[in-house]
Structures are given as structure tokens and as C-alpha cells.
Amino acid sequence: MKPPPFDHHAPRTLAEALDVLAATGEHGKVLAGGQSLIPLMNMRLAAPAHLVDINRLGGLAAVETGPDGVRVGALARHAQVERSAGAAAVQPLLRQALRLVAHPVIRNRGTAVGSLVHADPAAELPAVLALLGGSVRLARRGGTRDVPAGEFFTGPLESALGPGELAVSAFFPALPPRAGTAFEEVSRRHGDYALAGVAALVRLDGGLRVAAATAACVSAGPVPVVVDVTAACGAAPAGAADWEAAARAVRERIEPEDDIHASADYRRHLTGVLAARALREAARAAVEHADGSAGGYAAGSRAGDGG
Amino acid sequence: MTTRPFGEAVQRREDPRLLTGRGRYLDDLGSGALAAAFVRSPHAHAVVRDIDVADALDVDGLVAVYTWEDLPERLARPLPLLIPHPALTHGRTALPLARDRVRHVGEPVVMVVARDRYLAEDACALIRVDYDPLPAVVGLEEAARGERLVHDDVPGNVGAHLVQSVPSADGREAGEAIAAAPHRLEFRLDIERSASMPLEGRGVYARWDADDASLRVYSSTQTSTSVRMALAATLGLPLPKVEVIAPDVGGGFGVKIMHPWPEEVLVPWAAMLLGREVKWTEDRREHFTSSAHERAQAHSVRVGFDDDGRVLGLDVTILHDHGAYTPYGIIVPIITSTQLPGPYRLGAYRVAFSSVYTTTVQVTPYRGAGRPQAVFCMERTMDRIAAHLGLDRTAVRAANLIQPEEFPYDQGLTFQDGRPLVYDSGDYPESLRLLKELIGWDSFAAEKERAAAGGRRLGIGIGCYVEGTGVGPYEGGHVQITSDGRVHVSTGLTSQGQGHETVFAQIAATELGVPLERVSVVTGDTRRFGYAVGTFASRAAVMSGNAIALACRKVREKALRIAAEALEADPRDLEITDGLVHVAGVPGASVPLATVAVLANPLRYAFDDEAARATQFAGASPPDRPPVAEGEEPGLEGRGYYSPIRSTFASGMHAAIVETDPLTAEIRILRYAVVHDCGNLVNPMIVEGQIHGGVAQGVGGALYERMVYDGHGQLLNASFMDFLMPYATEVPHVETAHLQTPSPLNPLGIKGAGEAGVIPVSAVIASAVEDAEGIPVMKMPISPSELFDLRRAAGGPQAS
Incomplete structure (x- = not known):
């Protein structure tokens, strides 16, 4: 249970990360929390030739709350979102769901956006995004697009994320009045x-x-x-x-x-x-x-x- | 600190080391060693047509690739069949590397050695094996049909068939007794596969010293002495040139008593051939598909009984799935067959088993070793009888219990050690009384009714067992007191976290009258003690504990003799307290054991002040006698061996209260109570810990764990994602009460405790779920989905 050889990229800026993803295309895979990807690689069920490690892109770790909803950055860990009082106030379903995600050690490392991109129909966060009608923001060299939840999940472990794209954040709409x-x-x-x-x-x-x-x-x-x-x-x-x-x-x-x-x-x-x-x-x-x-x-x- | 710590709840001495990350497990050793990895069969059953290693040769860091063709004659044969038995007429074992046939997914085909494990696995991925798949044989029914054969020369897939029959007191065979009984029942009971699943898998690390022509092997094993002998034989080495050490072992639970594994002989062989250190650490996927499983058995029961529920005749036919090979013989179904009667006096008993081959991982004992199946079978039978007669389940058991005055009680069977199965001691009625009191059996009906009024479903269950522990043939112990007053204890059997360092030290400290802190214990290191059998069958405390006690008694006798001379006293007047030999009742007249150790070893050369007292001009020995008397040996040390005439029989009874959710069919254990009797307790805290761990594994077997093979022989849940071992969150608090009926068979009066906790859990939970639901539970484990199916099949009200 050791992964096959791969190149590890550690970009320091978003632009650099998008450049690497553009260059590696379908051979590149983003590493954020790694809670699903690393076991898959260890079992040689996934063998990306390039890992683009975004853990140095601190700007992606933000959890921003506003009257209309919560925007969760690609590096925000489950635990961070779970503990955010602001996020819980704007959309209580986030905390209600995150408490059910695996175990504390996994929540400390795994990311909310990573879970969405992994698109496991047995996971909690895709259901939350789908229920609330949220969206995922995908960046690529030269542009970004927001994909609504209804279009983002395309099959088991399949999403609308294309080669060369990075899911930079997800947006969870606020709880409506009453x-x-x-x-x-x-x-x-x-x-x-x-x-x-x-x-x-x-x-x-x-x-x-x-x-x-x-x-x-x-x-x-x-x-x-x-x-x-x-x-x-x-x-x-x-x-x-x-x-x-x-x-x-x-x-x-x-x-x-x-x-x-x-x-x-x-x-x-x-x-x-x-x-x-x-x-x-x-x-x-x-x-x-x-x-x-x-x-x-x-x-x-x-x-x-x-x- | 007391110097008689036997029986005290002494803190485990190994814990500070193990709990702070200072344990040294197999993979912590040999950081510079080459790594081995294996190409394993992806097919359950196939002909191996060709192996092409060409692409792997380009991997940078590759050192060697071995297939069966490369093996020397001694290694190219099938691995040993460890426990032959006359009934095992068609025993088969695997080759270390497959030659032309594979019989389960995970069977090793090619060994790769490389600079590290990553590279070794890269090379494995590039080796192309051409297989011609054959039909898989999965499941008891498929195997028993015998249409597809696992081994071409084993007709009907039957490896073994054994019948044991004990007539009733009036000479009737079981069939006759059942036919004549006022009541009769017939049913089938099934248990699924699980596995020992230690958190540390197997592992082997070998160092060949070419200059010394000697081999040192570290193995994560439950028997280092036997691995050593197997290696010497297989590799053609003189026994004194082979050392095998079991370092800290992260759990065994039975699977590591199997030996020698293919990897266990191949890795040392490669180390010798390459002149380099080689290590293999099993990963989790390998452990699932390449080590061993247990438990899968079906039991067809016919029972006849009287109006009080007394069993007049019992006939059980067992179908046992032993997987692709039988390296450990047929110990598991033998144990089921012979431990099935439990604490009961049965009128007449007949048990027959057929042990069949399937194209799945081989079966070797897992904690409990056939007993969980036996107890499930017997205890479900007791519950069926109670249900049939409308009697309380404990009343039916009480009517059948062997009474205290009936010991020694001969069940008339031949046990797993080939010896008569005779219970040495026990008090089963008292055990039942204690259990009913502990769980509140008699007041439960009211509790259940109250809960039902609130829409909740509660159920209570019970399970009783007798466990043959401490099987022979023997264990030994060596005890040495050195001139610094320290006591060094060693025994050949191994430790997997049981607390041997603590309990063996308690025994030695008590026997010798020394502070516990002065005693150190080494286990499983053939450099220290070469004669041993191994750690299994709840035998370590009974076997090595008594052997160490006997060794201590020899040392004590010698110490008293030498001290008597020094003190000019009669040895019979001497006592040892706190490491000081003294004349009873005469304060001041004493000599430390350290000094006795000095005097026990006459010296020519002084290396320190203590030693100087034993040199030839110090006047330590009278000039008119040889310094070492005839028949004596220098030093204050001794060996003892304990070899029992037969096993000692521990017992216990468990009860649980469960709640089943009327809507979701979830099953929750609300209370779990244990009454346990393992004779004299060396350390009650450690015994309780063993029970807790056993119950935890039992809960796994009852509610969570199973090996899910598909029809192609693929194991579908070969990871901790899908093989559900219970977490702490799934394991109930365990309430324990001890009963102590000492064994008359050994000097310490002790019985084994290691496996006990796991044995009755499936029976207990099945009994409780059945009580809650009012639906018979005939198969275990049971999941919420299966309980949902049972409810539906029973046609009961199904909320939706």
C-alpha cells in the first residue's frame, strides 16, 4: 500500500497553481486535505502523475460569512467550518452536517470543498450544497465560473470540475427567514x-x-x-x-x-x-x-x- | 511495595513504554534493510500459465525477483502441516510461492526485493502473471456440493470428517435418546467469517551474518521458538546458528500462532542469498487476503429434552469452512465439537463435522478458536428449549448445570490436546446466581414492560461457556539472581500486550520474596530461552506462570542453602523478605540475596567489590571442599518446566440488555455483565482488561464484522473502511464479577483468561435481540439491515 511515483508541486500563489494545473491537465490532481485521495493512491486505485499541493495557498483558507450566505475557501478544514460561529449563525445546517463527517482527526485535516469535489453520494456536504442550492467556484488559468450544485454533481465520485480547474470555494446560501x-x-x-x-x-x-x-x-x-x-x-x-x-x-x-x-x-x-x-x-x-x-x-x- | 504481589492489581509495567510510543514493533526495526513485497493472485482460483518479470527489471533500486522456479528444494515444497490428525485425511498446505495453481485471492506468486517498499511495489506492478481462471468455490454449500474442486485430489472438497459420540448413562446413543425424549427440536445455526485482525500485521526482518554463518530473525509472531526450528529445518542451518526474536507485537489474537508463513521463510532465505538485511511488513490489504480468517461454520442441531428442559440427547452436525489450505489442521472444529457441551451435563451427545475446502483465505484459530461457534450453538439451543417449554431461560440452564460436587467431570470427549476432556473444577450454579444478581435478571421483565409502554424495545440475553485453557505440552522458565540483587526472568513464549512483564514478575517476586521492581522479564527471545511452545489457547499464565514459579522455587531453595551456611542456621528456619534472607524471628541475622548470588559463584577474578568477596582468597568457600560441590552449578539460577497432564477449564457467564429501535432497527447494548472464573487471579486488573478486550472483539463478531466474499471469491471489504471493527463508541461498559475456584492441576491454582471475553458474546446478543424482538435469531452477526429483513420475514408490524 504505497503510491506509485508522482511529481509533487507546491505552488505558492493561486496563479502558479493554475499554471501547473493547466500544464498537467488530466494528469494533475489537487491535494488539499488528502483524506480520500491519499488512501486511493496508497491502494493504487488512483495514480495521478502530478499532485498539485495547494496547502501553501493560505488565502484559500477563509470562511467568509455575509447576510446572503457562507463562502468556504478550498483550504478551510471541516473542523474550522464546524467551529465557525458566524457560519453556524448564517446557515446552521453546515455545523449540523459537519458534526456527522467522519471523526475529529479527519475533520481536522479534510476540507469541505475537497469533500464536494470528491462528490461521494454517501457524504454529507454534497447533500447540504444540493439542498441549499449552493454553488462551487471553479478557477482556471484565465477565468472562473460558478457551477450550481444541481449541475456540479454529475455521478458517483464525478463532478463538473474539468482538467486544469481548481475548486477555489463553495457558497452555501443563508437560512431564509422563518x-x-x-x-x-x-x-x-x-x-x-x-x-x-x-x-x-x-x-x-x-x-x-x-x-x-x-x-x-x-x-x-x-x-x-x-x-x-x-x-x-x-x-x-x-x-x-x-x-x-x-x-x-x-x-x-x-x-x-x-x-x-x-x-x-x-x-x-x-x-x-x-x-x-x-x-x-x-x-x-x-x-x-x-x-x-x-x-x-x-x-x-x-x-x-x-x- | 509489597513483596507478595501475587493477586494484587499491580499497574502494568509495560504500559509507560507502550503508551508513550517507545514500543519497538517489527517495522520500527531494520531501517536500513531492503524491502520485500509480493505479487499476489488477483484470482480466487486459477492456473498460473506464465510469469513475465521483464518490465520490472528496469525499476531503479530493484535488487531481486523470485518465483517458485528460483526456490531451492527445501523451500519449493508445501509448507508444513503443523497439527496432523488422523481425521484430516486430505490435509493440504500451500507452497511458499505458487507454482502453477492459486487457490485464493492474495496467495503469493512472486517475491520482489528492492531498496525500499515503494520501489518494490512499483516493480510488483510491472510483473505480468498470465492466469487461466478456474471457477471459484465460495461458501459452505458450494464447497459441500463438491461439484467444483479446490484441490483436484480432494474429492468432494472434504479435508476432514470426525465424529465423536458419548452415550448417556444408560448406554443410549444420541439418536436413540432424542427419539425417546418427550420433546424434540431441530434447527440450523450459522456464524460468519471474521478474523483476528491485530492492528499490527505480520512482519519479518532477517539479518544474515556471513562471517558468523548465523541468522537472526525478528518476527511478529506468537511463537519464536517454533519459527526458529522451522527456519533451521527449512534453510538447512544448525539450530544454534539461528536466533528468532518476537519484538513488541501489536496484537496477535491467534493469527500469529500460525507459522511459518511463506514470508517468514522467504525473507530470511533472501537475506542469506543476498547477504543483506531484508524486511517485509505486511500491509492491511495483505493481512485481509493473505493471512487467516476464522469462525465460518454451520450447525445442524437435533435435541431431545424433558419437561424441565433437561437435555436427554443432542446431535450436532457441523460444516466447517477451512479455506484453501489446512496448515493448522482441524483444531477449530475439534474445539467447537468438544467445547459445545459447556457447563452442562448432557444425556447423550453426538457431534460430527466435515471440514471443507473453499477458494478463500485459510482458517486458523482466532481468539476463542471455535468456542464462540460452540457456545452460540449450545446457548441458542438452551433458549430454543426454554421458548418451546415456556420456561425462563436461566431455569433451563440451571436444570442442566454440572454441580460443584461432580468435579472432576469427564465429558467423555477427546480435547484439542489429544487428551480426555475432564473439567478440573468450577461452580456453575454459583456463577449463574452471581450473574442473575449482577444484571438484575429477575427484575428485568418489569423493566421491559415499562420501556414497552414508552415505545421502546428492550431484551435480555444470556450465554454460558466452559473454556479449556492452558493446553500443553509444556512451557519453561529461567530465573537468575545476579550479584546486584536483580532477578532476571525469561520464558520462551511470546507477548502481544497481555501484560506478561507484569504478571510473571508478580509471580517471581512473590515466590522469591523480592521487591517487584527488582524483577525483569523477557519473553519470546530464543537467545534467552530456547524451549517453548507459544502463546495461544489462554495458556501463558498457566504454563509459563507455573514454570516460572517452579524455577523460582529451585532458586529459592539454593539461596536458602547458601544463606544457611553463611548465617550458620538451618535452611528450614530461613525466610526471604524484601530481598533479604533472614532467620525467622531473629532480627539482624540476615544476608541479602545479592550476597547469596555472589557466594553462589566462586570466582578467581574480581571485577568489582562485590565480586571480590567471592574470590579464592576471600574465604568464601571452605578449603576442604571443591568450590562448586558435586551436583551443584555455579550461580544463583534455575530452570523450571511445567507440563500438565491435561488442560484446566475456566468458565464464565455473560448477560446483556439490548435496545432495538422499532423504526431504524439499530441495535444498542445498554448493559453488559460478566461473571468470570479463571481460578486464582494473578492480577485482577489485567484479567478484567482481558475480559473487556475480549467482549469488545465479541461485540465486533456479533454486530459488525464479517468477511464478505462475492461468488468469484473476491473479498469485497478488505479494508478498515468496510470491515467494521467496533470503535470505543460501539463497545459497552462491561460490569464484571469474579468467582475463584482454583485449579487443582497446577501449583498456582490458576486457569487461562485471555480468550474468555470473546467466547459467548454472539450467543448473548442473539439471545437479547431475540428477546427484544420476539423473532428467532439463528445467524450471527446481525446488522440493522438484517434485523429489518427478519422483521419483514416474520410479518410483524413494520413501521414505514
Whole structure:
């Protein structure tokens, strides 16, 4: 379990990194946290000829929060985003999801953007980005483009990132007013990839009735599966919505597969259970949010829960 | 510090070293050695047509490439079949490197030696082996059908078939007793594959000294003495020219008692051939596909019983999957067969097993070694009987227990050591009473009802076992007291973290009357002690512990004799306390053991002040006698050997309370209780630690671990991502109570403790899940997905 030979590039500026990526094309691979890439290389399942190590590009480590959302830089570690009080205030789903990502030592090293680019449908962050309708900013020599989540994840472990491109940041939109989120998952062991997991976003209207409810499912298809359950759960008051009907809608939409840890049937059943739990919890949080403030940014800033 | 630390919860002396990164494991040694790597079969079953190494030769830093063709005659043969047995009629072992056939994914085909491991793996990747794939044989059913053969000359894939039968007191065979019983049941029980999975894999590091024509080998092994003998034989070296050392070993759990591994002979051979140090460190993927697994067994049970649940006849037919080869013989199914009766007096018992070949990794003992299967089988049977009769599960067990006055109890079987299986001592009814009290068995029904009212599902389970420990043939110990008053203890068996440095020192300090700090212990180093068997079968404390005690008693006797002369006293009046030999009741009349050590070794040359006291003009020995009396030896040292007539039998009972989630089918262990009896305790803290570790592995076997082979014989979960060993977060707190019924078989009255914890866990968890769910659990391990399937199959209310 030793990697085959490769060239290690350690650019000191973004421009230099983009030059190397342009020169190496499909033979180049970006190294950020390395939590997925290095094991793949050690098992010789991946053999990039060039590793472009971006760990010296300190400017990419920023987590910027604003009223409209959170922009996470390519070098921001999971732990850094998880601990950011500002990020949690603007979009609480980030912390809710990151706490479920693997183990602390992996979160200390692994990066949020790296997880998005790795595009594992069993991972939490792709589901979060998909649910929130966020985007990934891709830079290449001579330009950048923002790719919306719906177009970014193209298949299992496949994304819209092209040869020569570097994902420099990801943007997670802020929690809308009178909205709440939750993330529920079941894994075999603490910290494992989830057998099933559901991120939920519920928005209420002025009368605290469900205005919109969506769920994003992990391990439920080739890419994160986002299901709009607004119609299924009915425009009921938050406390009286039919979350079981929403769960049924989720079960009908997803396409889980058998693997060595669980059958597709069990995953389908479990995803429904977790969808009901997550939606109910998100609705509860939305009511709380509506009581606290009209705007997520302000509410979160006051919360200031120690980052 | 007490000088009688036997029985005290002394802190482990090895921990400061091991816990602060100062352990020296195999890969910490030989930083300048060449690295070996292996090309291994990617096919479960194939003919090897051709091997083309041409491309690999261009790798910079390549030193050598070896295939079977390159091996000398002694190495080109199949590896030893370590434990032959008359019933193993078709035993087969692998060649160190495959010649023309591979029989499991991971079988070594080519050895590469290079400047470092990276380069060696680069070269491996460039070697092209042309295979002609053959059909794989995976799973017990496929193997037993015998349509596809793993070995062309083994018809039906059956390596061994063994039947043992014990008639009832009135002379009836099991079949007859079952037929005549008031109640009868018949069912099948299955256990899946798992593995020892030590965190440190195997590893070998060899140094050939051409000037001295001697070989030193470090191996991450559970038996350095036997590896040494195997190497001397295989490499044609005189035994005194071979040294084998087991350095710190990061876990064994059984897999490292297997030897010699292909790598274990090939690496030293290459070191000799190349005149260079060579090292191979197994990586995790290799460990999954190239070492050994265990546990896979199916059991067809027929049982007859009376209205009280007393077993009148039991007939068990076992199908055992031993993988592609049988280097360790058929020890695992033999142990299942013979340990199955557990703490019970069975009316009549018949057990038959067939051990079959599959194109998967070979099977050798893993902690518990066939007992988890045996206990799963017996204890599930007890639960089935209870369910059938509507009796409390502990009442059925109580009706069958062997009573304290029945010891020694002969089960009428032949155990794994080829000797009669006779229980030496135990108190099973007391053990059951203690367990019920510890877990609160009798009040659980009310607790379960309360939980059910709140929508929660709880269940309680129980499992009982008897474990033959401390099998022979022997172990030895050497004890030397040097003129600085230090006590040097060595024994040939090896350590994998059990705490031998602590417990053997406790035994020596107690026997000799010296402070614990003055005792040092060396294990697994053939330079210090050449005669040993190894560390397995919960035998180290029983075997080496008693051998060391016997060695100490010899040394003590000699010390008292010499001190008696110096003190002009009768040796019978002397005692040793705190390293001082003194006349009982006469303060001041004493001589330190250090001085006795000086006097024990008459010298001509003084090298320090102490030594000067033993020189020829110092008057240390009377001039009218030879300085070393006839029949005596110089020095204050002694050897002792302990060779028991048969095994000693430890026992225990476990209970657990689990909660199953009605919606997600997750299974959580809320409480886990253990009553354990391993005779006299040398160190209760270490025994508890062994139990905790065993339960942790048992939880893995019950709820998480399995080897998932597909129909092509590919192991689908050969990594720690997908082979789910439990983390600390998955292991429950273990509540423990000890019972001590000393063994009458050995001087210290002790029994083995190493494997105990793991043995009944699958039985206990199955029992508890069944209680929570009201659905029979006949296969282990069980995952949430499988519990979901069981619920659905049972047609019960399925929330969705």
C-alpha cells in the first residue's frame, strides 16, 4: 500500500497553481486535505502523475460569512467550518452536517470543498450544497465560473470540475427567514459513511404554516437526491404537517442500492424514517427561528455559540 | 511495595513504554534493510500459465525477483502441516510461492526485493502473471456440493470428517435418546467469517551474518521458538546458528500462532542469498487476503429434552469452512465439537463435522478458536428449549448445570490436546446466581414492560461457556539472581500486550520474596530461552506462570542453602523478605540475596567489590571442599518446566440488555455483565482488561464484522473502511464479577483468561435481540439491515 511515483508541486500563489494545473491537465490532481485521495493512491486505485499541493495557498483558507450566505475557501478544514460561529449563525445546517463527517482527526485535516469535489453520494456536504442550492467556484488559468450544485454533481465520485480547474470555494446560501434545518443519519459505526441520511430544510410563511419543505438524501442514488415534499406534507401549520406523507414521497423518489452493509429495501425504509425525523426537527427549528428573529444572520450573530 | 504481589492489581509495567510510543514493533526495526513485497493472485482460483518479470527489471533500486522456479528444494515444497490428525485425511498446505495453481485471492506468486517498499511495489506492478481462471468455490454449500474442486485430489472438497459420540448413562446413543425424549427440536445455526485482525500485521526482518554463518530473525509472531526450528529445518542451518526474536507485537489474537508463513521463510532465505538485511511488513490489504480468517461454520442441531428442559440427547452436525489450505489442521472444529457441551451435563451427545475446502483465505484459530461457534450453538439451543417449554431461560440452564460436587467431570470427549476432556473444577450454579444478581435478571421483565409502554424495545440475553485453557505440552522458565540483587526472568513464549512483564514478575517476586521492581522479564527471545511452545489457547499464565514459579522455587531453595551456611542456621528456619534472607524471628541475622548470588559463584577474578568477596582468597568457600560441590552449578539460577497432564477449564457467564429501535432497527447494548472464573487471579486488573478486550472483539463478531466474499471469491471489504471493527463508541461498559475456584492441576491454582471475553458474546446478543424482538435469531452477526429483513420475514408490524 504505497503510491506509485508522482511529481509533487507546491505552488505558492493561486496563479502558479493554475499554471501547473493547466500544464498537467488530466494528469494533475489537487491535494488539499488528502483524506480520500491519499488512501486511493496508497491502494493504487488512483495514480495521478502530478499532485498539485495547494496547502501553501493560505488565502484559500477563509470562511467568509455575509447576510446572503457562507463562502468556504478550498483550504478551510471541516473542523474550522464546524467551529465557525458566524457560519453556524448564517446557515446552521453546515455545523449540523459537519458534526456527522467522519471523526475529529479527519475533520481536522479534510476540507469541505475537497469533500464536494470528491462528490461521494454517501457524504454529507454534497447533500447540504444540493439542498441549499449552493454553488462551487471553479478557477482556471484565465477565468472562473460558478457551477450550481444541481449541475456540479454529475455521478458517483464525478463532478463538473474539468482538467486544469481548481475548486477555489463553495457558497452555501443563508437560512431564509422563518426557516429551519436538520440533518439526521444512521451509520453502522460512529463516524462511518451513513447507511442513509437526510438533510432537511423547512420554510414557514407568516402564519407559521409550511411554505416549502425539501429533503436531500445521501446514499440514495448516484448523486445527492433532493426531494421537494412541500405538496406531500400539505400547507399545514408546522406542528401538524404530515411528515409521514413526506417520508413516503421521499421513499418513492430515491434509488438506493444494495451493498455489503445494507439492502436497498432497508435503505429506502430508513431514509423515510430519517426524512420524517429531519423534517419534523427542521420545522421545529423554523418555528424557533421565526420566534427569535426575522433574519438568520442577525439571529445567529446574537447566538454566538463559541467558534 | 509489597513483596507478595501475587493477586494484587499491580499497574502494568509495560504500559509507560507502550503508551508513550517507545514500543519497538517489527517495522520500527531494520531501517536500513531492503524491502520485500509480493505479487499476489488477483484470482480466487486459477492456473498460473506464465510469469513475465521483464518490465520490472528496469525499476531503479530493484535488487531481486523470485518465483517458485528460483526456490531451492527445501523451500519449493508445501509448507508444513503443523497439527496432523488422523481425521484430516486430505490435509493440504500451500507452497511458499505458487507454482502453477492459486487457490485464493492474495496467495503469493512472486517475491520482489528492492531498496525500499515503494520501489518494490512499483516493480510488483510491472510483473505480468498470465492466469487461466478456474471457477471459484465460495461458501459452505458450494464447497459441500463438491461439484467444483479446490484441490483436484480432494474429492468432494472434504479435508476432514470426525465424529465423536458419548452415550448417556444408560448406554443410549444420541439418536436413540432424542427419539425417546418427550420433546424434540431441530434447527440450523450459522456464524460468519471474521478474523483476528491485530492492528499490527505480520512482519519479518532477517539479518544474515556471513562471517558468523548465523541468522537472526525478528518476527511478529506468537511463537519464536517454533519459527526458529522451522527456519533451521527449512534453510538447512544448525539450530544454534539461528536466533528468532518476537519484538513488541501489536496484537496477535491467534493469527500469529500460525507459522511459518511463506514470508517468514522467504525473507530470511533472501537475506542469506543476498547477504543483506531484508524486511517485509505486511500491509492491511495483505493481512485481509493473505493471512487467516476464522469462525465460518454451520450447525445442524437435533435435541431431545424433558419437561424441565433437561437435555436427554443432542446431535450436532457441523460444516466447517477451512479455506484453501489446512496448515493448522482441524483444531477449530475439534474445539467447537468438544467445547459445545459447556457447563452442562448432557444425556447423550453426538457431534460430527466435515471440514471443507473453499477458494478463500485459510482458517486458523482466532481468539476463542471455535468456542464462540460452540457456545452460540449450545446457548441458542438452551433458549430454543426454554421458548418451546415456556420456561425462563436461566431455569433451563440451571436444570442442566454440572454441580460443584461432580468435579472432576469427564465429558467423555477427546480435547484439542489429544487428551480426555475432564473439567478440573468450577461452580456453575454459583456463577449463574452471581450473574442473575449482577444484571438484575429477575427484575428485568418489569423493566421491559415499562420501556414497552414508552415505545421502546428492550431484551435480555444470556450465554454460558466452559473454556479449556492452558493446553500443553509444556512451557519453561529461567530465573537468575545476579550479584546486584536483580532477578532476571525469561520464558520462551511470546507477548502481544497481555501484560506478561507484569504478571510473571508478580509471580517471581512473590515466590522469591523480592521487591517487584527488582524483577525483569523477557519473553519470546530464543537467545534467552530456547524451549517453548507459544502463546495461544489462554495458556501463558498457566504454563509459563507455573514454570516460572517452579524455577523460582529451585532458586529459592539454593539461596536458602547458601544463606544457611553463611548465617550458620538451618535452611528450614530461613525466610526471604524484601530481598533479604533472614532467620525467622531473629532480627539482624540476615544476608541479602545479592550476597547469596555472589557466594553462589566462586570466582578467581574480581571485577568489582562485590565480586571480590567471592574470590579464592576471600574465604568464601571452605578449603576442604571443591568450590562448586558435586551436583551443584555455579550461580544463583534455575530452570523450571511445567507440563500438565491435561488442560484446566475456566468458565464464565455473560448477560446483556439490548435496545432495538422499532423504526431504524439499530441495535444498542445498554448493559453488559460478566461473571468470570479463571481460578486464582494473578492480577485482577489485567484479567478484567482481558475480559473487556475480549467482549469488545465479541461485540465486533456479533454486530459488525464479517468477511464478505462475492461468488468469484473476491473479498469485497478488505479494508478498515468496510470491515467494521467496533470503535470505543460501539463497545459497552462491561460490569464484571469474579468467582475463584482454583485449579487443582497446577501449583498456582490458576486457569487461562485471555480468550474468555470473546467466547459467548454472539450467543448473548442473539439471545437479547431475540428477546427484544420476539423473532428467532439463528445467524450471527446481525446488522440493522438484517434485523429489518427478519422483521419483514416474520410479518410483524413494520413501521414505514
